[in-house]
Amino acid sequence: MGNIIKIQKGCKDILPENVTTWQFIEEKARETFSKAGFREIRTPIFEATELFQRGVGDTTDIVNKEMYTFEKSERSITLRPENTAGVVRAYIENGMHKLPTPVKLYYMGPMFRYERPQAGRQRQFSQVGVEMFGIETPVADAEIIALAVDYLKSVGLNDLDVEINSIGCPKCRDEYKNRIKEVLKDELPNLCEDCQVRYHKNPLRLLDCKVESCKKIFEKPEIQKVIQSDYICDECSKHFEELKLYLEKLNINYKINKLLVRGLDYYNRTVFEIKSNNLGTQNAVCGGGRYDTLVGNLSGQPTPAIGFAMGMERLISLIPQVENPKLDVFVVSDNMSNALYCTQKIREMGYSAEFDLNNRKFSKQLEKASKVAKFAVFYCENEVQKNVVNVKNLSLSTQKEVSFEELGSILNNER
């Protein structure tokens, strides 16, 4: 095998033994979100490149260097790097603003980002997320955060860190950015290369630089004063305070992380992340926030909105593998035709069943049965003659000769 074709970098096969775990988290998502009145939406995996440029933002890394973009019939197409923009596009295009508010949607599926893969990061990865349109008040923020926590609980994750912050509205955030730039102006040449870029592109990101020399600079009192100041305007501040009260009432433990700023341009006011320390350096399972201007920016009726996305691979890595269910019945027979007949008959009764297509000898068939099934059903010459089967409970080692009609009740009772 000299020249086998290999999977693409940053992609992963999900093999049958792991699929059960995926089905589990998908099922829990549908359950939890629909219980809260959210309905599933499925949008295309590719969209017009412009959607992401205008939606996610021209200055973001995602749009600048991570998109899978190609030309087809003189159109620029991009594999979706996230799904909020796509859902918003569908919301606008399908006139969903005419629906009763709030409009509550959820989605799950693959996303694509051209990045160097590492722990917790792939080029094709899956997100499950929710979006809520039409509610401006912080109850919506609280419900969304609670929903994220509920979902994580439903898959068995109870003690993750919920971090929240408010990045204000475009107006007060700009003032804050300017003040940061102002106070750091003289230090600019001393900052690391990345920070030099951040200074111009996204000053908010300056704050959590990990380079020691930068950290030292940021520790200076006059700079700390600016960083720590409650820069957001009264209205934004009130929104944030209310959110905190709701969360407290719901007994959701949160931490305020002033350094939490999200990398997508569309966010305003509430942003949040849910983190685990079992994830390595890419430690956020969930990220989200409010995006009140996005619908308008994409030429829809201005509509406030909030949502989150979770990385499903990261989620999977945090929960124990769900065991593959055992087969109900493995049919043991000395005759292929009878084996097939009996197996089909059991399947028709509503039970899972297999037989040995290799036609191995009796003891091998039974060995196989004990590995994969709860029951062995013998259907050999003897049984065929009498028109019965012998059913053996493989964990109890009990065996009984019964007719096909009686078989169902045994499988049902002992299963």
Place this chain on the structure above:
RNA sequence: GCGAGUAUCGUCAAGCGGUUAAGACCUCGGAUUGUGGUUCCGAUAUGCAUGGGUUCGAAUCCCAUUACUCGCCCCA
């Protein structure tokens, strides 16, 4: 785009310059051609990512290439 590490069977691996490349799991066969899951025996890499080099001799040392992993940036 930058930095570091790793590459031996389907999987996990031992081996650290000296004739036939441990072991375990999986798979397959046998003991046991109608009673399994716990037992015992046996089979399975002319090859150690690829291409060069050093050496009497290379899975082992050197160089290059490729792939993967981890980290930076950024994000789920």
